[in-house]
Amino acid sequence: MTAIIGPIVSYTHKSERHLKYMDRHLEKCKTEAPIRILACVHSTRNLSAMITLLEISNATRKSPVTVFSVHLVELAGRASAMLIFHDKDKTADTGHTCSREKAEAEQIVSAFESFEDNNHGATVKPLTAVSPYATMHEDVNHFALDKIANIILIPFHRRYDPVGGWTEENVQHKLVNQNLLATSPCSIGLLVDRGLTSFAESQKGTQQECRIAMLFVEGTDDREALAYAWRMAGTPSVTLSVIRFVPGKDCSEFMENSGDNEEEPDIFTAMFERETQKQLDDDYINQFRFKTMHDQSIAYVEIQVNSGDQIVSAISSEFYDFDLYVVGRGHGSTSQLTAGLSTWSEFPELGVMGETLISMNLETPASVLVVQQSHPVSSGSKKFTSNSTKDVFGNKGVPAFVNHRKSVDGF
Numbered sequence: 001m002t003a004i005i006g007p008i009v010s011y012t013h014k015s016e017r018h019l020k021y022m023d024r025h026l027e028k029c030k031t032e033a034p035i036r037i038l039a040c041v042h043s044t045r046n047l048s049a050m051i052t053l054l055e056i057s058n059a060t061r062k063s064p065v066t067v068f069s070v071h072l073v074e075l076a077g078r079a080s081a082m083l084i085f086h087d088k089d090k091t092a093d094t095g096h097t098c099s100r101e102k103a104e105a106e107q108i109v110s111a112f113e114s115f116e117d118n119n120h121g122a123t124v125k126p127l128t129a130v131s132p133y134a135t136m137h138e139d140v141n142h143f144a145l146d147k148i149a150n151i152i153l154i155p156f157h158r159r160y161d162p163v164g165g166w167t168e169e170n171v172q173h174k175l176v177n178q179n180l181l182a183t184s185p186c187s188i189g190l191l192v193d194r195g196l197t198s199f200a201e202s203q204k205g206t207q208q209e210c211r212i213a214m215l216f217v218e219g220t221d222d223r224e225a226l227a228y229a230w231r232m233a234g235t236p237s238v239t240l241s242v243i244r245f246v247p248g249k250d251c252s253e254f255m256e257n258s259g260d261n262e263e264e265p266d267i268f269t270a271m272f273e274r275e276t277q278k279q280l281d282d283d284y285i286n287q288f289r290f291k292t293m294h295d296q297s298i299a300y301v302e303i304q305v306n307s308g309d310q311i312v313s314a315i316s317s318e319f320y321d322f323d324l325y326v327v328g329r330g331h332g333s334t335s336q337l338t339a340g341l342s343t344w345s346e347f348p349e350l351g352v353m354g355e356t357l358i359s360m361n362l363e364t365p366a367s368v369l370v371v372q373q374s375h376p377v378s379s380g381s382k383k384f385t386s387n388s389t390k391d392v393f394g395n396k397g398v399p400a401f402v403n404h405r406k407s408v409d410g411f
Helices: 002-023 045-053 099-117 133-146 171-183 195-201 220-232 249-261 262-291 308-318 336-341 348-359 375-381
Strands: 035-041 065-074 082-085 120-133 149-156 159-161 165-167 187-192 210-216 238-247 298-305 324-328 368-370 400-403
Touching: 035 045, 045 099, 045 149, 045 195, 065 099, 065 133, 082 249, 099 120, 120 249, 133 171, 171 187, 171 336, 171 348, 187 348, 210 220, 220 238, 220 262, 220 324, 220 368, 238 308, 238 336, 249 368, 298 308, 308 336, 308 348, 324 348, 336 348, 348 368
Parallel strands: 035 065, 035 149, 065 120, 082 400, 149 187, 210 238, 210 324, 238 298, 324 368
Antiparallel strands: 082 120, 159 165, 187 368
């Protein structure tokens, strides 16, 4: 009985914690509701874009934002993993022996604290997570669960170079992102920085308008992406354009005929799921339009398309001049609207729309935020593996917690 009851109690406790996130999705929250963001960075190169994204997340006294800024550091050797909380009044010893790494950690903490000082509606809790790359996502997930975060923000593993295209970053960062997308208990925003830092720099002088486009196709991820973009629109310097792509006549006929090739039970299941998601999409879009009809900073457009090529054409000709695109990743679902765009994929973590945007030759390359709404059950999903890390998955427990604050209860 003892052997059986232990695992059952543990499983029940974990299930209850994951179910909390049913109502923590941004889609379920009011735009002025307080939110909790887990903002992760690997180095100072991720810093400016991440802070800029937080600056346009509409942190006010009426809609406060609590930011848990996490500096992700690789654990070398066989030492125990650590989660280090930083005291704002004194410099915490992060365990780094290298002065360069210590200086970088202090610079990251200082930047997030400056963000807090400049935004009265924001509260920042800086910490450093030191663990192996193979199990780093577990530490992030544990902390997100513990702090009931609404969304985890993570940087894309590659860095954009305006002259030479993309610069390869640490490949292990890609593995961390993939594992987080596969196992996260809450929503995730993957930020591809292609000049969002320039907007942050311009704000030091005159306040510049930040133009955001939310491209809506269908599904849970797109609704979550719209929810985040909707919240951003409350920032005084932000203008938001929501472009919804709806199936044209040719695409609708193709979707009806494509069901003939499926087995009968699959046809009814697919049709039911498609209709359910369409109804949820329509309801959320209608709610958005009704509540923002008098907001001059928000525009809504619907465009009929029959293929992915027509989506690309519409973006290239009409919706090409923005600072930031917000899209849903579209994981776990397929759309006939984007079917032609998903034939070949180099970065599946970005989803069809995200990868399409970064591969397009736009006049002004814009940054892209790819949002995934994770289901509570997804926390037990299969992890991504690579040859270099396959043997160490599952061999790690909860990290040791090193507290450098007088009290941790305030988190």
